[in-house]
Amino acid sequence: MEHIVIIGNGISGVTLARHIRKNSNKKITIVSAETDYFFSRTALMYVYMGHMKFEHTQPYENWFWEKNRIELKKGFVQTIETHSKTLHFAKGDTLQYDKLILATGSKPNKFGWPGQDLDGVQGLYNKQDLDTLEQNAPNNKVCNRAVIVGGGLIGIEFAEMLVSRKIPVTFLVRESSFWNGVLPEGESEMISRHIKTHHIDLRLSTNLKEIKADENGRVKSIIIEETGEEINCNVVGLTAGVTPNIDFIKKSNIETDKGVLVNRKLETSVPDVYAIGDCAQQREAIGNRRPIEAVWYTGRMMGETLAQTICGNPMEYNPGHWFNSAKFMDIEYQTYGWVFGERNRPDYEKHFHWIHKDDNKCITIAYHKDTKLFLGINTFGIRMRHEFFDNVLTKKWTVDKVIEHLSAANFDPEFYKLHEKDIVTQFNSETGSTILLSKKSWRKIFA
Amino acid sequence: MKIIKHTGLVLFIIALTIFTGTLFTGSFGLTKAEVEEYVTAQGYKSEVITEALEKAVSTEKELSIFEFSNRVRDAYQASNDHYDNLIAKYDAEKNWDKKGEQYQYKIYGKPHTLSYNLAKNAGSGYVKENAGLMWWLTFGLGIIGALLFILPNFILLGAPGIKNDGVFHKAATNRGWIAWLVLFYLVTFYLLLYFKADYVVNWTYILDPISEFLNGGKASQWFVYGFLYCTIMTVMAVRMFIKYRHNKYQILRTTSVLFFQIVFAFLIPEIMTSLNMPGYDFKNAFPLDYDFFFEWNIEKLTESGAVGLFILVWGTILTLVIVPLMVYFFGKRWYCSWVCGCGGLAETLGDPYRQLSDKSLKSWKLERWVIHSVLVFSVLMTVVTLYCYFSGAESFLGIHSQWIKDTYSFLIGAWFAGVIGTGFYPIFGNRVWCRFGCPLAAYLGLVQRFKSRFRISTNGGQCISCGNCSTYCEMGIDVRAYAQKGENIVRSSCVGCGVCSAVCPRGVLKLENDSMDGRINPTEVLLGNDVNLLDLLNKK
């Protein structure tokens, strides 16, 4: 029986294992050094905030693995010997494989800041980070102030976590407005304002210079690059992005760049070795997507796809239209298709922006300035239907048609106040159109 | 703000202490004349009961309710023992005529109920004489305290949004010592209410004036329960309004259950009683209203003229037509989360405990067995009762009609719905009864599962498996298990509370009514992946 060994029990490795099991009888082993069972990294924040217990982050009950004949091995893989198809563990034991899948995820970026390895300086990626944080910042008596460095999606989660325990937070963001490398101006500014309403000391256009230690080697303060200001703090959170967690793979003969290089079939340079999830790097980017996508659902999709290949139905990884979601404190964010921020915006991309007077809801629709082709939408504080926009993108609707049928896209809970009328009115007045809002349901539209 | 909150808590605890303390107050006794009058009014034939009762309660001594209850129960026991001895004696003598005669002297009824009936008129003391003041010191102070505790949340909790910070850090909401203390209090409360009503007779005095105002009669222990129920729901609804003020579905649903509880379950029956009609809760559907088809109820209704007849027809149509039809259009939520009294309490008083339900597959299996057994039990009981009612027989299918009714009332009506169903909120979550015990929920659930337009739609590939939805599902549904596969949630037990949708940080879940086509959509691969792969696997 063919032995499939997967390094990494995250979403990509586990999805792959589940799908191989559905389609075959192969022997499957998942290796991980982090936790005994698969858990949802995306929920780490909720454990610290007391919304959930750690066990709630585990999507499958513990009996699931044995029942599905998925073997779990806890251990840290130190070296991969591809010619003998052997894994060597830190504890000295070994494991033979017939096919190997690398699904080793990411690790937080560190940019060589002085003091970045001090006690009290940490990232937020794995279970151990959560445990460390519980030690470093159990409450605002032990931790009088924390500084978060790096204004991305994990940074804002980290800040929200600390605020939930009433720990004062200073948030250093390199950009001039929160996440404006990705978000268009109006949205980025709304989120920046929202962050401040949560009493977070948001410092824009601000870089970290160094982290200072006290006599015990614990963080004592940080220095700001631009002003030289010193801020006293007990915890420094490093959330300036992630990179593939592949140090041990670099020692092998598997070809790597930033991540493990793979082709569209997710094959690495070595036969019978594949890579999926955060650690995989496409040799050529797919469409507008980045070569490395550290996103939950792309890991899952790679797992779904590779399972087909491994079970004898070779298939290329061919993701559909881009989408994603996040939450900035109280404001939910969803995106479908492509809407670019200032920095990367192609010159044909035009934006329509609507913002609610309460300053907690807005949308931006991107379209082609000549053809009026709908390119994508960002929506804040209003939930929208994935299936609607997936169809719209496939069918290549114009922006006018999308605006006309915007009601059908709404996915907010029942009885919520609707804003489509407002949006259409504003669109009409800005573009001189005369669109009437249609009442047709999305099922009827795409029937 | 913090200070106001703490003051509120202190006031509430004082009120609760006074409320509990009243049980130990007052002195109980009846004059001989009162005893005689009572015995005549009851139509007791026993020749020894009057004397026994007089000896027991017509005394100079100041009796507490507990002593009073003891003595009264002993008196009844003595009277019954007296005749049992005679029965045994004539039996030994084979004197059948004499033996047969003795049975009419026996007095039936639950000892604590007999004692309650006497005690209601026998009490005197500060509480009874100062009902108004006592109301303010217990209910009044309790309401004020609770509101002072709750209202500051409007500011303390910050901007509208999901407010679950620290839920699993607190002893009250994470099965800590506070939770166990609350459980103990609630369980004791229900045990007294259902099985030792005479011990809580002092509470009825506090509400006598209100009861007299509403229905012309004095308050019974059930009036106390009803009034307390409405009060608690109202106060805890205020908490819901603040906690979920960003979510209109939650606001409307809470308003609705509150309305149905106060108007339908409480006021209308009281007013009907005051008009000499049978008091009836028009929304309480059989088989949750398990004694609707009991002989005494049918008799009471048929004897009450047009109103009674209307109720009989309404109750039957409600269960057979309205309930399933509404479930077809809106799902069982229209009842369980918008109308029902049990659901109403669970969604207000019980909301802080929703995260404690068990999500394991095991408990789902157990749930299906238990709840459907209760449904079968209740239907069987009703069939036996109705058969016996119309045929005049004592039993049917070998089941004794009185026995099955008593067993059901005791096991399901009192223990399951009350003691366990509500008493265990702080440990097992707020819907134990609705999930495992309610026969109406089982019935609604079957309709919802197989013939309904309701479902919880999942939003394509957006789920990040975080588990908020499953954690906060009071019915113990593993919502995530469906959402992370891109599958709609169609489950018989879902009461449509909408909280899974509210807590989801990625906007994945939407409760909606739509066509039955494609409502159940098992998927292999989620939206967003290669269209060819989707086609290949999902249409397989």
Ligand SMILES: Cc1cc2nc3c(=O)[nH]c(=O)nc-3n(C[C@H](O)[C@H](O)[C@H](O)COP(=O)(O)OP(=O)(O)OC[C@H]3O[C@@H](n4cnc5c(N)ncnc54)[C@H](O)[C@@H]3O)c2cc1C
């Ligand atoms: C706090 C946080 C919030 C996030 N929120 C979102 C979100 O909202 N939406 C979203 O789309 N994405 C989110 N992400 C990103 C998302 O979680 C990742 O993209 C995803 O988890 C990657 O999955 P993976 O299976 O590729 O790797 P991982 O989940 O990282 O799993 C890799 C596993 O491999 C193990 N491993 C690595 N090397 C070895 C070795 N040598 N030996 C043994 N085991 C090894 C690791 O210990 C780890 O357990 C978030 C990430 C974090 C940290």
Ligand code: SF4
């Ligand atoms: S599935 Fe959602 S709506 Fe249904 S009972 Fe659970 S939390 Fe409520």
Ligand code: SF4
């Ligand atoms: S809460 Fe939302 S994102 Fe989280 S597991 Fe449930 S459906 Fe998925």
